[in-house]
Amino acid sequence: MVTDVARVYDALATTARRRRWQRHVLGYVFIAPWLIGFFVFFAGPMLASAVLAFTNYDILSPPKFIGLGNFERMIGDELFYAALYNTAYYTFLAVPLQVALALLLAVALNIKVRGVNIFRTAFYLPAITPAVASVILWVYIYNPDYGLANTALHFFGVKPIGWLWDPIWSKPALIIMSLWTIGTQMVVSLAGLQSVPDVLLEAASIDGAGRLRRFWHVTVPMVSPVIFFNLVVGIINSFQVFTAAFIATGGGPRNTTLFYVLHLYYNGFRDFRMGYASALAWVLFCIILVFTLIQFWLAQRWVHYESPK
Amino acid sequence: MQRQARFSRRGFIRGAALSGVAILVAACAPSAPSPTPAAKSEAKPTVPAAASPTAKVEAKPTTATQPTAQPTAAAKAESKPAAGAVTVEFWVDPAEGKAEAMWQKAIDEFQQKNPNIRPKVVVVPYSDAENKTLTAIAGNVPIDLVYVHPMWNATFAVKGVTVALEDRMARDMTKAEIDDFYLGAITYFRWAGKTYGLPVYSGPNTFYYNKELLGKAGLEDPWELYKKGDWTIKKHDEFVAKLSTGTGATRVYGSSGISRSIRNQAGWIWGYGGDVWSEDFKQTLIATDKSLEAWEYLASLVKKGYAPTPAEGQALPGGSLGGFNSGRIAIYYGIRQSVYQFKEDGKWGVVPIHKMPDGKEYTRDGPNALGLTKLSKNPDAAWTWMKFAITRGVEWLMEARATAPTTRTLAKSQTWQKSLLPWENAEVYDIAAKQVETRVLAHLPGMSELDRAIQAAFDKVVLGEATAKQAMTEAKPKVEAILKEKMG
Numbered sequence: 001m002v003t004d005v006a007r008v009y010d011a012l013a014t015t016a017r018r019r020r021w022q023r024h025v026l027g028y029v030f031i032a033p034w035l036i037g038f039f040v041f042f043a044g045p046m047l048a049s050a051v052l053a054f055t056n057y058d059i060l061s062p063p064k065f066i067g068l069g070n071f072e073r074m075i076g077d078e079l080f081y082a083a084l085y086n087t088a089y090y091t092f093l094a095v096p097l098q099v100a101l102a103l104l105l106a107v108a109l110n111i112k113v114r115g116v117n118i119f120r121t122a123f124y125l126p127a128i129t130p131a132v133a134s135v136i137l138w139v140y141i142y143n144p145d146y147g148l149a150n151t152a153l154h155f156f157g158v159k160p161i162g163w164l165w166d167p168i169w170s171k172p173a174l175i176i177m178s179l180w181t182i183g184t185q186m187v188v189s190l191a192g193l194q195s196v197p198d199v200l201l202e203a204a205s206i207d208g209a210g211r212l213r214r215f216w217h218v219t220v221p222m223v224s225p226v227i228f229f230n231l232v233v234g235i236i237n238s239f240q241v242f243t244a245a246f247i248a249t250g251g252g253p254r255n256t257t258l259f260y261v262l263h264l265y266y267n268g269f270r271d272f273r274m275g276y277a278s279a280l281a282w283v284l285f286c287i288i289l290v291f292t293l294i295q296f297w298l299a300q301r302w303v304h305y306e307s308p309k
Numbered sequence: 310m311q312r313q314a315r316f317s318r319r320g321f322i323r324g325a326a327l328s329g330v331a332i333l334v335a336a337c338a339p340s341a342p343s344p345t346p347a348a349k350s351e352a353k354p355t356v357p358a359a360a361s362p363t364a365k366v367e368a369k370p371t372t373a374t375q376p377t378a379q380p381t382a383a384a385k386a387e388s389k390p391a392a393g394a395v396t397v398e399f400w401v402d403p404a405e406g407k408a409e410a411m412w413q414k415a416i417d418e419f420q421q422k423n424p425n426i427r428p429k430v431v432v433v434p435y436s437d438a439e440n441k442t443l444t445a446i447a448g449n450v451p452i453d454l455v456y457v458h459p460m461w462n463a464t465f466a467v468k469g470v471t472v473a474l475e476d477r478m479a480r481d482m483t484k485a486e487i488d489d490f491y492l493g494a495i496t497y498f499r500w501a502g503k504t505y506g507l508p509v510y511s512g513p514n515t516f517y518y519n520k521e522l523l524g525k526a527g528l529e530d531p532w533e534l535y536k537k538g539d540w541t542i543k544k545h546d547e548f549v550a551k552l553s554t555g556t557g558a559t560r561v562y563g564s565s566g567i568s569r570s571i572r573n574q575a576g577w578i579w580g581y582g583g584d585v586w587s588e589d590f591k592q593t594l595i596a597t598d599k600s601l602e603a604w605e606y607l608a609s610l611v612k613k614g615y616a617p618t619p620a621e622g623q624a625l626p627g628g629s630l631g632g633f634n635s636g637r638i639a640i641y642y643g644i645r646q647s648v649y650q651f652k653e654d655g656k657w658g659v660v661p662i663h664k665m666p667d668g669k670e671y672t673r674d675g676p677n678a679l680g681l682t683k684l685s686k687n688p689d690a691a692w693t694w695m696k697f698a699i700t701r702g703v704e705w706l707m708e709a710r711a712t713a714p715t716t717r718t719l720a721k722s723q724t725w726q727k728s729l730l731p732w733e734n735a736e737v738y739d740i741a742a743k744q745v746e747t748r749v750l751a752h753l754p755g756m757s758e759l760d761r762a763i764q765a766a767f768d769k770v771v772l773g774e775a776t777a778k779q780a781m782t783e784a785k786p787k788v789e790a791i792l793k794e795k796m797g
Contacts, residue, residue: 030326059447060468144624145558165620253620254768270440271758 053279058272070279080280082255083263086171090259091238094175099230102182103223106189107215120190127183135247138177139164142248164249167256174244174257185230192226193219224303232295239288260284395687396427397694399454400442402510402677403432404711405650411709415702419694426690428698439464439757446470446684453691457506457680459497459572459752460760466500467754467795471680473503477692489716493674493745497752506678507699510712512644513674513741514573516545516663520656522561522639526551531640531660532734538664542580545640545663549615552639565629565641566616567607569767571760572673573642575750578603580665590753590796593788595763596781604777608770618771644675645713645738648730657732661740672744676715713738755795762788 028035053070055063074080109120126134141148142163150160163173196219204214220227242261245251251258251266264284268277401408412430419428431452433441439461445452446468457465465471478487487495491511498506518531528548534540549563567573575585583600586593594600610616617625617632625632633641634652641647651657662672679698685691699715704724706712714720720739729735753759766784769775775783 030322033329058468060443060470146626162620165624254772255765269444272440272443 049278049281052275053282055275057274057278059274060272063275066275070276071283073276074279074283079255079258079263083258083260086256086258087239087241087260089171090175090241091235093172094178095231095234095238097175097179098182098185098234099227101179102185102230103189103227105182105186106193107219109186109190110193120187123186124183127181129181131243132247134180135177135244138180138244139248142173164257165253167254170249170253170256174241174248177244177248178238178241185234188230189223189226192223196222221304225305228295228299228303232292235291235295236288239284239291394425394427395690396429397453397687397691398429398431398451399679399691399694399698400431400433400438400452400456401679402438402456403434404510404646404706404709407649407709407711408432411706411711412702415698415705418701418705419697423693423697426687426694428694442470443468446682449684451684451686452682453685453687454679454695455682457498457678459675460756462498462505462678462680463500463752463754463756464795465680466503466505469683471505472683472688473505474507474681475503477681478504481692481696489718491674491715491717491720491742491745493742493749494676494715496749497674497676498678498680506680507695508676508678508715509698509703510646510677510706511674511715511742512646512676512713513738513745514568514642514644514662514672515737515741516660517633517641517643517647517651518658518660519633519636519639520658522552522636523548523658526639528552530658532658532737535660535663540660541664542666546615549610549640550613553613553615561636562615562617562632562638563640564610564616565633565638565643566610566622567642569619569764571763572675572750572752572756574603574607574767575748576662576671576673577607577665579671579748580667580669581606582667586751586753590751591789591792593759593763593785593792595766595788596778596785601777601781604767604770604781608767608777611771612773619768646711648733649710659732659734659737661737661744669747670740670744671747672741673750674742674745713742753792753796755791758795759788759791762791 052063054065054067056066056069057063105123109116109123144150144160144162144165147163149163153160161169163169200218200222201214204218209217240261241259242265245257245259245262246265249257251262260280261284264277264280267273267280401412404411409430409432412428416428416430420426433456435458438456438458442452442455442461442465455465455471457471462471466473490508493513494508494511495504498504498508516531520530523530526548528551531540531545531548534544552561552563554561567577571585578585578595578600581599581603583597583603584594585600595604611618617629617638622629622632625635625637627634629638629641630643630647630650632638633643634650634655662670664670679695681688681691681695700719703712703715703719704722707714707719707722707724707728710728710730714722714725719725720735720742726735762784766775766780769780770777774780
């Protein structure tokens with residue numbers, strides 16, 4: 001009797017184990033396409049790049065191990081420092097402007113007026129315009145002789161600016177260009193604003209807080225997680241700025257728009273120094289990782305996740 | 310009570326998985342055979358007014374002193390390759406968008422006698438050609454003939470992209486035929502004593518000028534001055550100074566400036582007594598006293614406002630060429646290929662480059678060649694096409710005004726004479742071709758990168774951020790580091 005029960009118990013346990021195993025296998029089968037894509041297009045190349053960073057590789061002959069040679073080259077490469085400076089300049093000016101402007105725009109688009117959806121669409125559209133087309137458009141806008149930008153300045157009696165062709169104005173020009181595509185951040189900010197409980201704002205209003213105080217002391221803390229998200233993503237993306245500089249300026253004038261990823265691209269795909277480009281890629285990865293960790297650490301002081309009970 | 314059909318999650322997942330598998334299977338199934346390429350129909354033959362063809366389709370260049378044949382009238386609208394035909398893929402410069410049409414005429418004629426070989430033209434822009442070729446070769450793409458330019462000929466040779474042609478040339482070409490090439494047109498494609506490309510395009514630099522602007526300024530025609538032996542660097546400077554007028558959107562530059570590349574600037578460096586490379590190519594001589602004089606001169610054209618800065622040139626609608634066309638630049642340093650972009654109603658002139666301070670005349674050529682790759686699956690067929698392309702093919706390109714002659718024989722041909730616009734002058738181009746022969750700059754492996762390093766230094770001089778001595782002295786070790794890396 002006991003043996004029979006044990007046998008039945010074993011059979012049940014085996015069936016249960018088989019069913020669990022089938023469920024696991026089925027789960028992996030369904031995520032297999034993503035897994036394959038991840039290993040083939042992401043993890044695999046990352047691993048290859050990590051190895052190539054220690055080699056001389058021009059894609060036409062096999063990689064040759066050179067130890068830390070690429071990193072030593074980086075130390076002596078003045079364009080590396082120029083690219084780092086340009087990227088840092090761009091990031092630390094563009095990102096705060098993008099986040100602030102996106103938030104202000106979201107506040108404006110959060111006002112319930114007739115046709116607000118049309119405005120929301122209009123402000124979001126540039127974010128989905130193909131990047132190359134946008135940049136080419138802006139190159140025309142910035143043309144020193146006949147562009148819209150200088151025409152507008154001329155209207156206000158301001159001297160024309162060289163914009164993309166002026167070493168001083170080239171980066172600010174690209175930063176202004178980047179503000180045109182804050183639609184995605186605006187939408188995220190808008191979603192955050194719409195989750196701010198009205199009761200808090202009403203309570204603040206009753207206590208005598210004006211608009212600005214309500215915004216600064218109620219709205220901003222409530223949307224701080226969204227601001228934090230935009231900040232982190234903005235910094236990660238800005239450190240990888242490439243398209244605008246590649247199309248509009250090629251890194252010029254005088255390497256003032258030679259951003260880090262553009263420098264990496266030129267080394268890898270123009271000069272065929274794949275090993276050095278891989279080393280540059282890993283250094284960028286480390287820089288972005290460090291900045292992101294710093295942000296997460298600082299976030300403890302100003303990002304509020306708790307919702308009111 | 311009727312039972313309602315229930316569509317469960319499991320059913321949805323099963324359906325989605327089955328659809329996904331079906332799509333994958335359909336995508337992985339072999340594709341339907343592609344239809345036979347439609348024959349090109351734009352090859353309307355140009356009926357020659359004069360002599361019958363003397364050049365054979367097998368493409369041995371003629372050595373006769375009389376003008377060579379006009380392009381034949383034999384090209385048919387349709388040319389179907391014979392069964393068992395091999396395709397020879399060859400990469401060429403876009404030639405301002407006209408390459409495919411021009412080469413198709415040559416292909417149609419070639420296929421009359423060679424139905425088993427089907428040349429296929431692939432257009433690759435100059436700015437992408439070097440990288441695309443290297444990437445394609447690295448990816449084992451079996452290109453037969455690649456577009457070779459002096460800037461990357463040595464790189465291709467050193468990396469084994471192209472193969473030396475000596476054996477084939479010795480077998481199929483006579484010494485007279487090889488010597489018939491303008492020295493400038495073929496020397497650029499030699500490296501370490503071997504030939505890695507044969508030219509299908511030549512374009513020695515000359516000055517094009519706006520006769521109206523010169524007339525308004527009361528200046529004599531430069532070509533007349535040249536014939537008198539008075540077209541010197543000093544005279545050129547006087548001209549550009551007088552022609553540079555106005556400000557802002559109405560500013561006129563006397564000169565387009567000399568194109569910012571060492572291959573163009575070398576003539577001036579030699580003219581001032583300097584040099585670019587040491588004899589062993591291990592050092593650069595761009596920072597010697599004589600070379601520095603040349604750099605200061607070239608920068609002065611911009612600093613004095615006679616030529617646009619790189620940024621100003623880019624900002625002109627259509628760049629420098631557009632500026633010349635619109636009357637914003639009076640004297641344009643250009644190549645023959647640019648000519649068919651000039652406004653038809655413009656009053657243009659052409660003159661060889663002026664005499665340099667050392668009394669000699671230099672100019673550069675930027676020929677394009679076809680190079681046979683190591684990956685070609687049909688090298689013999691590719692070579693047969695190449696022999697045709699470098700002679701009859703060039704004649705078709707000359708007819709389309711896409712090239713100056715690459716050989717002395719072609720220079721005497723009716724095709725060349727007829728291709729010239731009314732204001733053009735065959736004598737000028739002949740002189741220019743000979744000016745190239747005064748001295749040919751060695752284009753080394755990694756030439757593009759070497760050039761960039763030198764131009765970065767030159768930019769500082771142009772913009773007044775450094776003297777030529779400071780900039781070139783700073784650039785010298787960087788250039789030599791690249792030389793060491795690329796030359797081994």
